[in-house]
Amino acid sequence: MKKCLFLAVLCSLFFVLYISCSPGNTASASYEFTAVRRGTLERVVSSSGTIHPVATVRVLPRMSGRVEAVYVDFNDIVSRGDILARLNTDMLRLQRDQMQASVQKARANYELQLINFRNQEALAQRDLISEFELRTARTTLDNQRADLSMAEANLRVIETEINQYAFITSPIDGIVLDRNINIGDTVVDSANSNSVSIFTVAENLREMQIEAAVGELDIASIHRGQEVRFTLESLPGRRFSGIVENIRMIPVISNNVVSYTVIIGVENHDGSLFPGMTCAVDFIVDQNEDVLLVSNAALRYQPTTLNAQQISDMVFNASLVNMTDDQRSAAIEARAQQQASASRQPQNSPNITTLMMGGGGGQRMVTGGGRQGGGVQGGGRGGAAPIVMRTLWFIGSDGRLEVIQVRTGISDGLSTQIFADDELEGRQVILRERL
Numbered sequence: 001m002k003k004c005l006f007l008a009v010l011c012s013l014f015f016v017l018y019i020s021c022s023p024g025n026t027a028s029a030s031y032e033f034t035a036v037r038r039g040t041l042e043r044v045v046s047s048s049g050t051i052h053p054v055a056t057v058r059v060l061p062r063m064s065g066r067v068e069a070v071y072v073d074f075n076d077i078v079s080r081g082d083i084l085a086r087l088n089t090d091m092l093r094l095q096r097d098q099m100q101a102s103v104q105k106a107r108a109n110y111e112l113q114l115i116n117f118r119n120q121e122a123l124a125q126r127d128l129i130s131e132f133e134l135r136t137a138r139t140t141l142d143n144q145r146a147d148l149s150m151a152e153a154n155l156r157v158i159e160t161e162i163n164q165y166a167f168i169t170s171p172i173d174g175i176v177l178d179r180n181i182n183i184g185d186t187v188v189d190s191a192n193s194n195s196v197s198i199f200t201v202a203e204n205l206r207e208m209q210i211e212a213a214v215g216e217l218d219i220a221s222i223h224r225g226q227e228v229r230f231t232l233e234s235l236p237g238r239r240f241s242g243i244v245e246n247i248r249m250i251p252v253i254s255n256n257v258v259s260y261t262v263i264i265g266v267e268n269h270d271g272s273l274f275p276g277m278t279c280a281v282d283f284i285v286d287q288n289e290d291v292l293l294v295s296n297a298a299l300r301y302q303p304t305t306l307n308a309q310q311i312s313d314m315v316f317n318a319s320l321v322n323m324t325d326d327q328r329s330a331a332i333e334a335r336a337q338q339q340a341s342a343s344r345q346p347q348n349s350p351n352i353t354t355l356m357m358g359g360g361g362g363q364r365m366v367t368g369g370g371r372q373g374g375g376v377q378g379g380g381r382g383g384a385a386p387i388v389m390r391t392l393w394f395i396g397s398d399g400r401l402e403v404i405q406v407r408t409g410i411s412d413g414l415s416t417q418i419f420a421d422d423e424l425e426g427r428q429v430i431l432r433e434r435l
Contacts, residue, residue, distance in 0.1 A: 029305050033428040034295045041293055041417050043286040043410040045221050049212030051277045053205060057172055058197035060190035063165040067185045074179055078170040084199055085168040092162045099155040106148040113144045174203045208273050210264040212281045219260050221285045222247060228264050230279040242266035286410045293415045298429045299390045303401055315391055318403045393430045
């Protein structure tokens with residue numbers, strides 16, 4: 001009796017072991033599934049950026065002096081030529097009086113020397129003086145004329161400072177973003193190295209721009225006129241759009257990472273965008289609507305209940321479905337040659353066939369004239385986009401594991417576009433194994 005019971009238990013163990021090792025068995029694993037669905041997919045390049053006005057002008061004083069009046073404040077709208085501030089001109093007015101006296105003195109000396117030169121010229125015509133004396137008189141007249149011109153120029157400089165430079169005006173139409181002076185402050189002429197801007201005026205806040213940093217690996221996907229979406233943490237739930245206007249070619253290197261600055265034009269009609277705001281930017285590289293989508297995890301799945309050779313055989317058989325008769329024959333012949341070559345390799349050496357064909361979701365090599373397992377076709381330098389074949393695993397009607405191959409398109413990091421028959425829509429494929 002005990003012997004019969006022992007034999008029954010032993011047979012049960014062998015049966016369970018046989019079932020668990022059988023190809024396509026699903027009894028030893030439970031799965032999480034996802035459906036192949038139809039929708040819209042975008043491939044984007046993500047970055048971050050800072051919002052700036054399209055053009056800002058820093059206003060510096062053109063003369064040194066004490067601030068006597070300030071006429072504008074932050075966020076005031078100004079027009080070109082509007083007076084922003086006025087400097088004290090008391091000392092300049094005194095200097096103007098001195099310059100006026102210098103001009104009168106220089107004019108008097110010039111007029112006196114002009115009379116003397118004319119007399120000398122008349123005497124020279126009668127040969128009463130020498131040529132040297134005549135030239136000396138002419139030189140003195142020229143010097144007096146130059147002194148008069150210099151005095152008049154100095155007077156014009158003083159008058160320009162009083163009538164123009166003492167009034168700090170806006171160079172453009174715009175809005176005052178920053179004011180760095182108060183009444184009583186002393187400012188320094190812009191020609192001095194210690195001079196600082198006293199106003200910052202933005203040309204137009206209805207049109208802004210984003211300066212975004214894009215890495216060297218992604219910059220080839222960016223071009224002028226490209227659509228851009230961006231969001232701000234300060235305005236949750238809102239999405240804004242813009243257009244790529246320029247790509248600055250000069251690289252920015254930080255911690256050995258190379259990036260390039262991309263300028264994005266955005267509209268700010270409602271005034272919700274402020275200079276200096278940081279934003280998350282998505283450059284729309286590709287966009288496909290009404291296509292079949294599947295989770296990336298499903299494309300990466302590889303069953304653990306099968307060994308590498310079983311997976312390789314099933315993937316190879318699935319790849320034959322999409323081939324023509326000639327391609328199928330060539331693929332079968334190439335696989336037979338690979339298996340024969342693999343059988344002659346030392347047992348401890350890696351099997352290239354297994355490396356090429358094994359795995360459920362990665363890109364695979366293509367040799368000869370057919371697709372083996374799944375693979376990448378085309379994509380040569382300067383050619384068309386590569387054709388990437390991936391695998392999807394599912395449970396067949398008989399409860400066994402089955403696999404199909406699909407050609408993939410763009411991906412957004414979570415889902416990938418697949419090219420397959422419409423009947424695949426709604427199919428439940430394996431996402432992962434449940435622990």
